[in-house]
Amino acid sequence: MSSYLDQLNPVQRQAAENTDGPVLVVAGPGSGKTRVLTFRIAHLIEKGVPPWEILSLTFTNKAAKEMQERIEKVVGDKARNVWSGTFHSIFARILRVEADKIGYSPNFTIYDTEDTKSVLGAIIKEMNLDKTVYNVNTIRSRISSAKSSLITPRLYAENEELKMQDRQAKMPYISEIYLKYGERCKRAGAMDFDDLLYRLYELWQKNPDVLEKYRKRFKYLMVDEFQDTNTLQYGIIRKLVHFEGSPRNICVVGDDAQSIYAFRGATIQNILDFEKDFSPYGIKVFKLEENYRSTEHIVQAANEVIRFNKRQIQKKIWSSKGNGQKIKVIKTMSDAEEGKRVGDTIVEQRNRFHLSNSDIAVLYRTNAQSRVMEEYLRRYNIPYRVFGGLSFYQRKEVKDLIAYLRLAINPRDEEALRRVINFPKRGIGDSTVDKISEMGGQQNLTMWEVLLHVDAATRTQKSIQEFIKIVQESGQKAETLNAYEAAMYIAKQSKLIEEYNQDKTVEGLGRLENLNALLDGIKSFVEDDEFETAAEQQNKSLGSYLQNIALLTDMDDESKQTGDYVTLMSVHSAKGLEFKSVFVVGLEEKLFPSFMSMDTPDGLDEERRLFYVAITRAEQFLTLTFAMSRYKFGQMQYNEMSRFIEEIPRDHLESTSALRSGFSADYEPTPSKSGGTSGVSGAFKPRPSSANAAPKIDPALFKPSPSEQIKIGSKVLHLKFGEGKVLNIDGGKDNRIATIFFEAADDEKEKRIMLKFAKLQIVE
DNA sequence: GAAGTGATGTTTTTT
DNA sequence: ACATCACTTC
Numbered sequence: 068m069s070s071y072l073d074q075l076n077p078v079q080r081q082a083a084e085n086t087d088g089p090v091l092v093v094a095g096p097g098s099g100k101t102r103v104l105t106f107r108i109a110h111l112i113e114k115g116v117p118p119w120e121i122l123s124l125t126f127t128n129k130a131a132k133e134m135q136e137r138i139e140k141v142v143g144d145k146a147r148n149v150w151s152g153t154f155h156s157i158f159a160r161i162l163r164v165e166a167d168k169i170g171y172s173p174n175f176t177i178y179d180t181e182d183t184k185s186v187l188g189a190i191i192k193e194m195n196l197d198k199t200v201y202n203v204n205t206i207r208s209r210i211s212s213a214k215s216s217l218i219t220p221r222l223y224a225e226n227e228e229l230k231m232q233d234r235q236a237k238m239p240y241i242s243e244i245y246l247k248y249g250e251r252c253k254r255a256g257a258m259d260f261d262d263l264l265y266r267l268y269e270l271w272q273k274n275p276d277v278l279e280k281y282r283k284r285f286k287y288l289m290v291d292e293f294q295d296t297n298t299l300q301y302g303i304i305r306k307l308v309h310f311e312g313s314p315r316n317i318c319v320v321g322d323d324a325q326s327i328y329a330f331r332g333a334t335i336q337n338i339l340d341f342e343k344d345f346s347p348y349g350i351k352v353f354k355l356e357e358n359y360r361s362t363e364h365i366v367q368a369a370n371e372v373i374r375f376n377k378r379q380i381q382k383k384i385w386s387s388k389g390n391g392q393k394i395k396v397i398k399t400m401s402d403a404e405e406g407k408r409v410g411d412t413i414v415e416q417r418n419r420f421h422l423s424n425s426d427i428a429v430l431y432r433t434n435a436q437s438r439v440m441e442e443y444l445r446r447y448n449i450p451y452r453v454f455g456g457l458s459f460y461q462r463k464e465v466k467d468l469i470a471y472l473r474l475a476i477n478p479r480d481e482e483a484l485r486r487v488i489n490f491p492k493r494g495i496g497d498s499t500v501d502k503i504s505e506m507g508g509q510q511n512l513t514m515w516e517v518l519l520h521v522d523a524a525t526r527t528q529k530s531i532q533e534f535i536k537i538v539q540e541s542g543q544k545a546e547t548l549n550a551y552e553a554a555m556y557i558a559k560q561s562k563l564i565e566e567y568n569q570d571k572t573v574e575g576l577g578r579l580e581n582l583n584a585l586l587d588g589i590k591s592f593v594e595d596d597e598f599e600t601a602a603e604q605q606n607k608s609l610g611s612y613l614q615n616i617a618l619l620t621d622m623d624d625e626s627k628q629t630g631d632y633v634t635l636m637s638v639h640s641a642k643g644l645e646f647k648s649v650f651v652v653g654l655e656e657k658l659f660p661s662f663m664s665m666d667t668p669d670g671l672d673e674e675r676r677l678f679y680v681a682i683t684r685a686e687q688f689l690t691l692t693f694a695m696s697r698y699k700f701g702q703m704q705y706n707e708m709s710r711f712i713e714e715i716p717r718d719h720l721e722s723t724s725a726l727r728s729g730f731s732a733d734y735e736p737t738p739s740k741s742g743g744t745s746g747v748s749g750a751f752k753p754r755p756s757s758a759n760a761a762p763k764i765d766p767a768l769f770k771p772s773p774s775e776q777i778k779i780g781s782k783v784l785h786l787k788f789g790e791g792k793v794l795n796i797d798g799g800k801d802n803r804i805a806t807i808f809f810e811a812a813d814d815e816k817e818k819r820i821m822l823k824f825a826k827l828q829i830v831e
Numbered sequence: 832g833a834a835g836t837g838a839t840g841t842t843t844t845t846t
Numbered sequence: 847a848c849a850t851c852a853c854t855t856c
Binding site for chain 2: 179180261
Binding site for chain 1: 847848
């Protein structure tokens with residue numbers, strides 16, 4: 068049973084076998100790092116290390132799950148006892164156990180970004196600050212990075228540099244807001260994402276005995292995507308393994324070239340520090356440079372592009388998969404046309420290379436770009452799924468019900484309370500809510516506690532009593548019933564179902580459907596034991612369910628991962644994934660690289676790493692597109708081609724004509740006198756790909772033009788051969804024969820066609 | 832307190 | 847383009 072190690076190349080194998088002492092694995096894209104981590108863990112277990120002494124940290128639930136499954140394949144059920152999960156989920160689990168030591172209940176709520184912003188908004192309002200100056204997003208990110216740098220509100224207030232920055236930004240009160248925010252979260256029994264890290268650090272800092280317990284428990288530590296860790300995360304890791312007498316069994320895997328989360332505090336300094344911190348203890352460094360994912364043109368393009376970055380760990384990835392296809396570049400006049408051309412190309416690739424939809428991904432810099440893409444994929448009848456953006460759990464109606472569920476578990480949860488205290492409407496208006504909130508602020512009480520004692524006008528008072536009753540009864544049900552039964556009860560008692568039932572509009576029906584989907588989800592949580600791992604001693608309570616979903620993102624939506632769909636997602640979300648064919652769209656200056664980061668060298672480098680991540684997702688086909696104009700804020704913007712395309716040596720590109728001309732690959736465009744039609748709304752004319760395969764022209768949209776109008780230079784559409792350009796016309800008046808060049812034809816691209824009989828539609 | 836209307840800013844990425 | 851939010855009116 069030792070054969071599993073034979074599946075690794077020599078370097079991978081060494082990285083997997085050197086289980087004792089510190090190890091740094093620098094792993095290029097597609098170099099099999101997950102494989103190394105999996106086999107490493109499997110190897111440990113085979114050697115007799117108890118699975119529960121192994122801690123494996125990743126960034127996404129998806130990566131964690133994949134890892135778990137792959138270990139299971141090698142070592143079987145024992146894999147279930149490995150502590151494997153995201154930083155946030157593992158730390159939350161520990162914090163629930165130790166909650167009392169830091170003044171929290173094990174039932175603490177996790178505030179998501181929206182909750183956080185809402186709390187901040189309330190504080191700003193109460194402090195009578197101008198919220199156009201005190202922008203919640205800015206403040207949230209400042210507080211977040213403070214926490215990630217271990218700066219408490221107090222340290223913040225004493226930090227001259229921060230104070231000066233705040234004064235310059237005309238927001239001198241940020242440190243006060245930070246302080247209040249912390250108090251409020253604590254009072255509400257809530258932690259935000261950063262707290263899950265920060266509070267654990269603090270817990271270990273203040274309670275050496277607790278830290279000791281975990282040092283003993285986790286004998287082997289593994290960290291994936293180490294380049295994305297922030298200072299705080301590394302701090303926690305260090306506490307766990309970097310101490311006097313520790314065997315320092317830690318393995319971190321990362322790639323500085325794929326560090327794309329600097330904006331939320333990640334720093335590749337951690338990689339450098341790691342090397343420094345552990346070098347006295349015999350650190351071993353392995354570099355995985357063979358890329359098993361992509362063909363040579365793609366890999367080399369990636370290498371060349373990343374060379375434009377200043378600092379980096381010396382590393383050059385290579386592929387033994389052969390040259391493969393060159394990278395295709397498509398230039399279009401507008402974002403709409405970009406959508407069309409991507410649609411075209413997808414159809415073509417499916418036909419010519421027998422790709423499934425699920426082999427294909429469209430990646431973009433900003434989620435907003437999905438709109439246009441979706442519109443055109445829909446027109447082409449190409450099935451797709453959009454990942455990212457707001458997840459199922461972030462939809463209004465879903466959040467509404469979840470807010471009631473959260474209140475049942477933790478009535479001090481202020482954000483949940485605010486959300487539903489008057490929804491469905493029960494006569495507790497804004498002014499009442501503000502009053503309650505203010506009283507809470509003054510007396511250091513939560514809104515819930517204020518509610519319990521409030522004296523208000525009798526009518527309002529009655530409504531409040533009603534609300535209190537719902538929450539209290541919900542709480543009782545949550546204790547006695549399982550998650551599903553409790554949720555059903557709450558959904559009915561709160562009148563949420565009734566409320567959405569009354570809305571008979573299309574959206575209303577969708578909302579009701581979503582509510583039911585949520586309830587179904589809870590049901591399967593109760594029935595399904597897939598979630599159960601011995602390590603987390605799951606039960607089926609409502610509280611347990613809420614803990615489970617609090618850290619889920621849209622990427623974890625399983626229903627989206629099955630079936631034959633083209634994937635649409637941001638480049639950030641695509642990290643760690645791979646597809647046979649990848650489209651990177653919107654490659655324009657100010658979009659990719661983003662205008663937000665292109666002014667600073669560091670920002671630009673990060674954008675370039677992001678581009679590096681994007682192109683290295685592709686196994687065989689890589690298509691880069693850019694549009695000369697696109698709508699932004701409802702206004703037309705004119706853009707230039709991204710510098711990143713120019714940074715790819717031309718010999719990796721399929722045709723360079725796209726870089727010059729307005730039209731695709733192989734022929735020059737014909738300037739049209741009647742003003743450009745391409746892309747600007749108007750009729751939609753698909754451009755089929757292959758003459759042999761069934762062309763994907765919708766006959767309903769095909770309108771043959773009178774043959775007299777066809778001239779040399781016309782661009783025409785043929786039902787079978789697709790789009791072509793008229794190169795020549797000869798023959799007499801009634802027997803005119805056109806020589807037409809069809810780009811998409813497989814065999815002879817130039818065809819001679821009798822205009823009298825042919826059905827051709829003039830495109831321009 | 833609810834419901835309707837006009838002004839305003841927003842979009843970089845996510846656990 | 848779109849949503850959110852302040853403001854008005856009932």
